[in-house]
Amino acid sequence: MRILVVNPNTSPSMSAAIATECRGAARASTTVDVLNPRRGPRSIESYTEDCLASAATVELVMEHRDAYDGYVVACFDDPAVRALRELVRGPVIGIAEAAAHMASLVAAKFSVVTVMRRSKPRLAESIERAGLAGRCGSVRAVDLSVLQIEEDLDATRAIIAAEARRAMEEDDAEAICLGCAGLGPLDKSLQAELGIPVLDGCGCAVKLVEACVEYGITTSKYLSYAAPPEKEYVDWPVFDTAGAGQH
Amino acid sequence: MRILVVNPNTSPSMSAAIATECRGAARASTTVDVLNPRRGPRSIESYTEDCLASAATVELVMEHRDAYDGYVVACFDDPAVRALRELVRGPVIGIAEAAAHMASLVAAKFSVVTVMRRSKPRLAESIERAGLAGRCGSVRAVDLSVLQIEEDLDATRAIIAAEARRAMEEDDAEAICLGCAGLGPLDKSLQAELGIPVLDGCGCAVKLVEACVEYGITTSKYLSYAAPPEKEYVDWPVFDTAGAGQH
């Protein structure tokens, strides 16, 4: 099985970390390619960046349309996930929904712990889009930027662990979803420290793509995720290359 | 007062129709400029097109950042509205939310009538994002494409009127929101025909921008819609021009 994981931002070090996470979770027979768009923001911490990164992600996947058995979008905003579902046959899974689905299988209630308070509504919306808001006790944020996470991963772990404990105590969180692809490398050490399931959406999404592909389901092409209607796209060469329109 | 209305698709005839609608609704002292992105799909009927049009809309507004008192996004998907709120000071209003808010003031329950069945979940999400799903009795679609609307506006009116009557009878709709900017020119004639309020989001959004500006409120910059953090955007010149990042 071949899975394409897209890191929607343009930070190569984050792509590398995501690759490690995803390959660690994948089975031996699964090939995981990790790519990021050639253009766009270094990290996604706003609706603006989400918009631009979403378009860049769509462009990137158009170049690899149906070249993979399944696709993962490795940002907790789940950017462009539904657009990609229109474009490819194989399952497309965002890491927020992946973590939320898996957490719901092993805990009555989970909390999301992330960086940047301003991101809370965007992440909450990812969970809601997955349909699982009722299982999510809280979305909590610590005062770090996405790019600061990697700078001192040990310090980050301590800060995240403290916030997770508050979620356990105050919000009755029985599992923790790490609300940023950059936090993925912390999953197992935090799980050991906290004593409850800690989920990195990257690993979860790879497992869920494998599950869908092996069980034999692909994205429904009836209604919401049907291929976009053929039409003219003005001045958007990557998309035109895919044959969706000329001008 | 100066309002920039963005038609997020690249169909100039639709931009022209939108301009007529918006200027018809605006007060004499309000200047309405209508622009559409230089690139992107001719119409928006899928998540993919929404993604690309959203990025193009962000690019366009970046060129006119804070040059207007308020902004309207003239597509019932309300694409990029929250991104634009991060970028400009003045209010930014999508036509779906505009129609839903105004309809809620004059009717206990409204229905959205639109073209293309596949668009129903995207439009329903616009209403939900506005927070007004509880006031929306149904989202109904007729079997037309966005670009077919203009081809025979009289035929379109008859088809939309029939569907609206079904919403009145079966879903207890007391007002109708027209679920596509292209349907805007039909608002007054349908209203006369149906005997209940019929709302074109373009007109509604212009009135609501005027209301916000005159009352003296601008988009909150606390939390969700704060300006995006300064950072590097790889290979995205329009955005770099705005000074948000270099590479």
Added chain:
Amino acid sequence: MRILVVNPNTSPSMSAAIATECRGAARASTTVDVLNPRRGPRSIESYTEDCLASAATVELVMEHRDAYDGYVVACFDDPAVRALRELVRGPVIGIAEAAAHMASLVAAKFSVVTVMRRSKPRLAESIERAGLAGRCGSVRAVDLSVLQIEEDLDATRAIIAAEARRAMEEDDAEAICLGCAGLGPLDKSLQAELGIPVLDGCGCAVKLVEACVEYGITTSKYLSYAAPPEKEYVDWPVFDTAGAGQH
């Protein structure tokens, strides 16, 4: 355009303050008349007072039926708003719904700050009736009575500001709706102090009536807000004057 603003309580000083607020928000070409019922409670802080003031408001508007282009009910309980919609053609807007709709256009989440803890459920219900409970982060109350507000407006401002800051910090409020017509005069100074939109429903409602009238929609008379059926009203002269019944 002519708007009738009803202050549903019998406090003339509050009517005067409301008039200042509403006229400040209205356009030059809009005439705003402010009236209060001749009978009823001095302020509305309970369901009982809401009931009596609602009936008195209905009586008052019956005397001015269709004499105005639109109507505002200036109490955050939004008393009698739906009854008035049955009685007149023009739009009828309560100040709670007005503030909630306008706040939703400029903030992802708003909080209501009001006086009197016991009023919280009544005010929350106004927001819910508007359909916007999902956008309301909290309804918070400080320990003042409605009539104390005016006694020392500076002290009131300090107390309200402190509560609003708690809403910002603890409930992620990005805008504040002032939950009592009496707090209206504080909107601009609090907005300056807090740095986020602060909304007085009186000003908002006037702007929204203007928006509806100019856009050309009136209250739907299909189903919920159809005129009351003709029938006998025993011993209710004002209502009989309106021709709705004899006895």
Added chain:
Amino acid sequence: MRILVVNPNTSPSMSAAIATECRGAARASTTVDVLNPRRGPRSIESYTEDCLASAATVELVMEHRDAYDGYVVACFDDPAVRALRELVRGPVIGIAEAAAHMASLVAAKFSVVTVMRRSKPRLAESIERAGLAGRCGSVRAVDLSVLQIEEDLDATRAIIAAEARRAMEEDDAEAICLGCAGLGPLDKSLQAELGIPVLDGCGCAVKLVEACVEYGITTSKYLSYAAPPEKEYVDWPVFDTAGAGQH
């Protein structure tokens, strides 16, 4: 035990029918007095009539404040119920909430069947106010006025039975709440005919008042239903008689 049942409209024949229903349901040791206001509409089929009847009901109960062990409001709008809770110690129960609570004890899902399509949202709101919207499969209306019910009770029964059968078949209704006090006399014959529980809120409310009083609970006076603050009521003699204010 003494229960005051208020028929909030001014139709003596309906008061008589309500008295029969309530006394039929009450235990031998329970005294049931049925009163209606001296003024107000003959029936309640609109928000306007609800407003006026609510005030008249408040006035009436003020004259009998704490003279009874419990109170019933016999209209499916549940008008003034929360106001009365502020005014008296004993439990106050509306017939809509009563029917909804009792139906929830014997059926997974109930439907309300009523007269007049325009009343549907008002009745749905009664159920929602009771907190039981999730248990209500539908509110259905037949094309009769409240006062027509009594004119030919057999014809009414046949029409209501047909609509109830549709609720059973199409909405999976397992019990039927009769959505108008005037329909109360039909409960047992319809129950026999349909083979599922059919509930008249008048009977239900009497039983629930008895249950509350015997179990030893009265309306909570903490927060929502505390007695209204003492204050001046301008020109409202009945209320002033009760000592709540002078002017």
Added chain:
Amino acid sequence: MRILVVNPNTSPSMSAAIATECRGAARASTTVDVLNPRRGPRSIESYTEDCLASAATVELVMEHRDAYDGYVVACFDDPAVRALRELVRGPVIGIAEAAAHMASLVAAKFSVVTVMRRSKPRLAESIERAGLAGRCGSVRAVDLSVLQIEEDLDATRAIIAAEARRAMEEDDAEAICLGCAGLGPLDKSLQAELGIPVLDGCGCAVKLVEACVEYGITTSKYLSYAAPPEKEYVDWPVFDTAGAGQH
């Protein structure tokens, strides 16, 4: 009238306390029998115990099928209530739903106070199953086990009272439901101490069974609670005795 109250656990001292509560609430003409299963856990504090006690409760009631006018299940998990509704004609009421329904009649918002933090989601689900989650402000737990309650009832009362006061102050609780049958004996003394309604589900359920029976409704046998289809039950003699299946 004859009511069977089942204590689903096997603690005879709790059955005795429940009997006192239920008989105290019942009318003189009501006979209350209290039984507990011959097998199963001494108390119910987990899903596992709920499962086993549910089966034992079903077995017990099968032996007394239709021998009573109504049935009460005296555990705040409301175990097996819906199964019993399939098996008997008379109403079957769980103490959680009973307390929630009665509290909703006398308070705008109630809180549940119980023992054992782990039980919170199970109890919250009882309230949600009743359809009354919207009326429940919080489920709060103190750090006691079910069997510790009886050991020092005075100490228990102090601990519960303190938690109830926090619910009043922090969650705006206007009434308190005692979230365990073992807490029932505290209802009246806590009510006196707190000054708001305090409800023991045992007493409430008895009153509601009496109300249903006297009003003349029994469990709907249409759809959800129809008698189980006749079929073979392997090796389950009590159930076979009832004639539902052979093997």
Added chain:
Amino acid sequence: MRILVVNPNTSPSMSAAIATECRGAARASTTVDVLNPRRGPRSIESYTEDCLASAATVELVMEHRDAYDGYVVACFDDPAVRALRELVRGPVIGIAEAAAHMASLVAAKFSVVTVMRRSKPRLAESIERAGLAGRCGSVRAVDLSVLQIEEDLDATRAIIAAEARRAMEEDDAEAICLGCAGLGPLDKSLQAELGIPVLDGCGCAVKLVEACVEYGITTSKYLSYAAPPEKEYVDWPVFDTAGAGQH
């Protein structure tokens, strides 16, 4: 990896069909054992049968406590799933939640198609318990009993296919979950026929157990699913064997 699949009813032919489904979905390196309780109903079509089968399932798994890496409960009621989570370390997944989670990954909206109309609320509750009610467009039933499914699988397929098409047309279902373990063998042929994903919860649950185990998460033992407290179980030998209590 070793997975125990429990068929909670006592129908060996259904256990055999489930084994075929589960083994077909499992990876080569996964061992799947399928067991059913020694006692209990032949099929589960009521709350009563659910209760008894749940207890029997708990007893069965107690005998195999922690002998497997993960557990599947193969009935669309998801009986006893939460109890089993308290008893074992490995993930425990019901087939209803499994199908709902997987369907949500490949479709915006799914419908459940099952046998027996009376089962609709029980199945809807399984989906709600999973937290995914918002993604479920409808639960539809055809007029067959569980045991009739196997009698003529071709006839069953035709009936189910027709109902699924109605879900697609009327409820906008983009995927179909088969609402009974007995329907599992139809998944691939129905999927081919309908052209949208058709999910058998048995296959889905096996894939999700594999995903959880490989990713390295087990059931959270914090709060809801902690092991049941040690205590006495009267006369319940299987449970006593497990050391949880003596008497």
